[in-house]
Amino acid sequence: MGSLFSNIQNTILLESKIHLFYSLFLGCLITIIIVLCISSSLYLRCILERFIRIQIRKRLMDRTLKSPNKDAFILYYRNSLCCFQKINDELLGKILQNNHSCAFFLDRSISFLSSHRPSSSSSIDRGYGSIDDFREKVPLTTYDDYRSYIDRMIHNGEQHLLSSDKTIYFAVTSGTTGKSKILPVTKSMYRKTITLANLTLSLIWRSLPSSSYPFPDQQSFILYIGKKANMFSKSQDGIPIGPISQLMSAVSPIPGLKFIISLINIIPFDLIESIPHFETSTYVQLVFALTIPNIYVYSVTFASGFIHSIKLIEHYYEEMCRCISSANFDHSSLVRDNVHDLKVRLRLNQTLKKVALEYGGLSYRIARAEHIHNECMKKDVPGILSRLWPSLIYASTATGSTFAMYKKEVEFYCGKQLPIVNLGFYASSEGFFGCLASISTDEYFLLPNIAFYEFIKEDDIHQAGIVYIDKSFCILVRKKFFENTTHGVKY
Numbered sequence: 001m002g003s004l005f006s007n008i009q010n011t012i013l014l015e016s017k018i019h020l021f022y023s024l025f026l027g028c029l030i031t032i033i034i035v036l037c038i039s040s041s042l043y044l045r046c047i048l049e050r051f052i053r054i055q056i057r058k059r060l061m062d063r064t065l066k067s068p069n070k071d072a073f074i075l076y077y078r079n080s081l082c083c084f085q086k087i088n089d090e091l092l093g094k095i096l097q098n099n100h101s102c103a104f105f106l107d108r109s110i111s112f113l114s115s116h117r118p119s120s121s122s123s124i125d126r127g128y129g130s131i132d133d134f135r136e137k138v139p140l141t142t143y144d145d146y147r148s149y150i151d152r153m154i155h156n157g158e159q160h161l162l163s164s165d166k167t168i169y170f171a172v173t174s175g176t177t178g179k180s181k182i183l184p185v186t187k188s189m190y191r192k193t194i195t196l197a198n199l200t201l202s203l204i205w206r207s208l209p210s211s212s213y214p215f216p217d218q219q220s221f222i223l224y225i226g227k228k229a230n231m232f233s234k235s236q237d238g239i240p241i242g243p244i245s246q247l248m249s250a251v252s253p254i255p256g257l258k259f260i261i262s263l264i265n266i267i268p269f270d271l272i273e274s275i276p277h278f279e280t281s282t283y284v285q286l287v288f289a290l291t292i293p294n295i296y297v298y299s300v301t302f303a304s305g306f307i308h309s310i311k312l313i314e315h316y317y318e319e320m321c322r323c324i325s326s327a328n329f330d331h332s333s334l335v336r337d338n339v340h341d342l343k344v345r346l347r348l349n350q351t352l353k354k355v356a357l358e359y360g361g362l363s364y365r366i367a368r369a370e371h372i373h374n375e376c377m378k379k380d381v382p383g384i385l386s387r388l389w390p391s392l393i394y395a396s397t398a399t400g401s402t403f404a405m406y407k408k409e410v411e412f413y414c415g416k417q418l419p420i421v422n423l424g425f426y427a428s429s430e431g432f433f434g435c436l437a438s439i440s441t442d443e444y445f446l447l448p449n450i451a452f453y454e455f456i457k458e459d460d461i462h463q464a465g466i467v468y469i470d471k472s473f474c475i476l477v478r479k480k481f482f483e484n485t486t487h488g489v490k491y
Contacts, residue, residue, distance in 0.1 A: 383415020
């Protein structure tokens with residue numbers, strides 16, 4: 001008994017120490033933020049922001065990714081991928097259990113699995129006895145089956161037509177496979193993307209040599225797209241409508257996420273949102289990235305955009321060098337033509353000067369600009385990224401599927417020594433379906449806890465049938481609110 005009380009006491013003391021540590025850390029962080037707000041010294045702000053950035057890196061990223069006991073990918077592999085069918089079947093049960101009373105389900109008499117019987121269901125409806133029973137009684141659908149419900153949500157402000165979860169955003173598809181579609185995004189879907197990001201980072205860093213892990217003061221370049229929240233179209237009840245790539249600008253279902261990203265990013269996120277013109281925004285972010293010598297990852301979502309970003313450097317490097325050496329974006333023709341708000345331009349200059357101050361101020365800016373100019377003059381020499389940032393550990397972009405045509409050009413810009421890692425997850429407006437299987441392949445693991453998958457022969461896409469493992473298949477995805485059932489990914 002004494003031993004039991006001793007263990008309880010030790011546990012309480014340990015928890016108290018943990019709470020005390022985080023309370024002190026939070027208190028210090030708040031104090032530093034207050035000092036930042038009132039400080040007139042640019043150098044002091046630079047030092048304090050650097051301190052905050054490093055502490056966030058150490059506590060939010062390094063502790064998770066460097067600890068072998070907290071390997072997100074290993075845990076996911078053991079708990080989900082190794083029992084894929086079981087997890088996926090359970091997901092279908094949860095989808096039907098949570099949404100069977102929504103209008104779309106009621107209109108089509110879609111029930112639930114008997115293994116996941118809702119407490120609110122009537123005693124008459126016993127549900128589907130098995131997954132096969134569900135497949136037999138519920139036909140596959142296309143976007144047209146959901147169009148009228150989505151129109152009602154947008155134009156009438158109706159809720160819970162497709163999902164019991166609250167819709168926070170309407171994602172507009174790119175239209176690369178046909179006419180653009182509008183798809184609801186829920187809060188729970190958004191939160192799962194954060195978990196997925198952690199999963200992919202875990203996979204990448206466990207695959208690279210441990211000696212290559214970045215130092216806390218190193219930064220990453222990730223090309224963001226954003227605009228002010230008031231620039232989005234809205235549904236009848238005020239829900240933003242736009243591309244999935246701009247979701248974070250429109251809504252913030254995770255408190256403080258944009259603030260944290262602004263602290264660890266090379267440029268504050270709200271400053272990116274102040275420049276809606278894509279070409280100019282990309283240019284500005286590249287200037288900030290070029291100012292920083294110790295970037296450890298260069299990441300652009302799609303290979304076409306990846307190449308375009310480097311071509312921007314090749315085309316505008318002389319203007320970029322003048323912007324960096326003078327800490328003044330007035331030397332940029334793109335900024336002059338597309339950023340008309342003088343307050344935004346002034347803030348851009350002040351922020352650029354502050355970023356450079358961390359590495360040495362005016363003398364550093366001049367030397368850095370000269371280095372960039374010299375490297376960009378070498379037109380036909382491969383590996384411009386490695387030459388601009390010798391500290392780069394890897395580059396990341398989507399190089400599989402339709403982007404495979406760009407791979408050789410991406411490799412030319414990266415050089416032979418810089419690893420190219422395919423985009424960490426397979427994502428679209430329809431959903432986030434896959435996690436990178438390896439940094440050495442363009443293949444993905446399907447995520448069994450994201451969507452319910454069905455496989456049929458590609459030739460029989462409009463009818464149910466037996467699955468043949470030696471044939472080419474299309475994935476048929478029944479999402480949380482069934483918005484997409486014919487996704488064109490082949491396996």
